[in-house]
Amino acid sequence: MSWKPLRVLTPRSILPALAVLLVLLAGAAAHANKPVPFGDRVAEPGGADASPVTAQSLDTAGLELKVGPGLEAYDPATGEHAWSYRREGATALYLAMAGEDAVVLWDDGLVTSVRPSDHEVRWHRAVPGLAEWLRGEGETGAAQRSETQRKQLAVERAAIALYTVPEASPWVAVVTPGLTMGFRDADGDLRYNDRPAGNCAYDPVRTVRTNYAVLVPRTCTGSGSNNHQAFGGITGYRLDSTNWQLATGPAVAMRALDGQRVQIEDGPVLGSRVFDTKAAAPESACGSRTEVFAAVRPQGTCAEPVANPGP
Structure with a gap:
């Protein structure tokens, strides 16, 4: 039986292995010190x-x-x-x-x-x-x-x-x-x-959230299309349906009534209204002509009308 003597390690034969080892160690160190995202x-x-x-x-x-x-x-x-x-x-x-x-x-x-x-x-x-x-x-x-x-x-x-x-x-x-x-x-x-449009800005201060939507008002300056003065409006955002737009005056104020409805105060001309963010529709006012046909009727009970006492 023949046998070969063990190969003698020389500096020349060790260098390639050391180079590979150094590369691996450098890579591991770089990975360990990699900035956390x-x-x-x-x-x-x-x-x-x-x-x-x-x-x-x-x-x-x-x-x-x-x-x-x-x-x-x-x-x-x-x-x-x-x-x-x-x-x-x-x-x-x-x-x-x-x-x-x-x-x-x-x-x-x-x-x-x-x-x-x-x-x-x-x-x-x-x-x-x-x-x-x-x-x-x-x-x-x-x-x-x-x-x-x-x-x-x-x-x-x-x-x-x-x-x-x-x-x-x-x-x-x-x-x-x-x-x-x-x-x-x-x-x-x-x-x-x-x-928002180029002449408008959203107003985070007046933004209102319910359990279904976020209502973001915007204020506009100058003129919009057809040279009509641009006052502003409200955009309602939801993830499970399309967004909606409400035309308003420049100083509209909103207040959440509960987790679903928002009171919109829009000055003496446009008045006050309630918007239902679950139904994405305005709530009909008590006693209005459209109440019977409204998609969203008033929540709770409306007060009984006062009888006319006559002359």
Whole structure:
């Protein structure tokens, strides 16, 4: 039986293997140090050093959620920190619940959906122009605002920009003067992306949410088509049906009566009306000629008409 002696390892024969090993180690190190998308960081119990940005607090899934520099979760019975979710270089400004999920609006214009039960980050979506509007960039007097005033402005605007709608499947709306967007919470899918006409702007301050829709008013200047003065209107957004348009005056005001109906006050000429956001139709007024034939009749009972006492 013949045998071959073991190959003697020389520096020349080792170099290729070392080169391959170094490449693999460099790749592994680069992967380990790869920046986390969107700067996401989840800290386990004891990792909170939050100083709340707002006094906002919500109870869900057996947790108390607070907006600190990120999303902070605490045991409501003991006050013990459960976990925190942060994003590098960003501050959470406002929180709203969409079904079982917590939706967070950040100062860099990002919107994030988080599942509190297992602190899973479900999706991120960027809203163009949101960060600039939150900071008030380009507005009259913006340069004179202090850092504290800019932060306070961002918190106030975040609270009127983010809306969640529970029916029929939870979804999220973001409203700014120049853009409104709607996302399905189940997967973050963009369902609409709407900008006002060139001479109009949306008004987040007057925007109203019900359990079925978000109603966004707009104010217009100048003239519209046919040289008629453009006053404004209201757009109603839903994900399970087409949107609708309501013509209004320039100073229309809205108020949610319940989870379905909205009171619309439109000045002395157009008057007051009730809109049903579930039926996507106006509610007929008590005693009106159209009440019998109305698609949406008044809820509850109407007062009995007062008999004419005569002369």
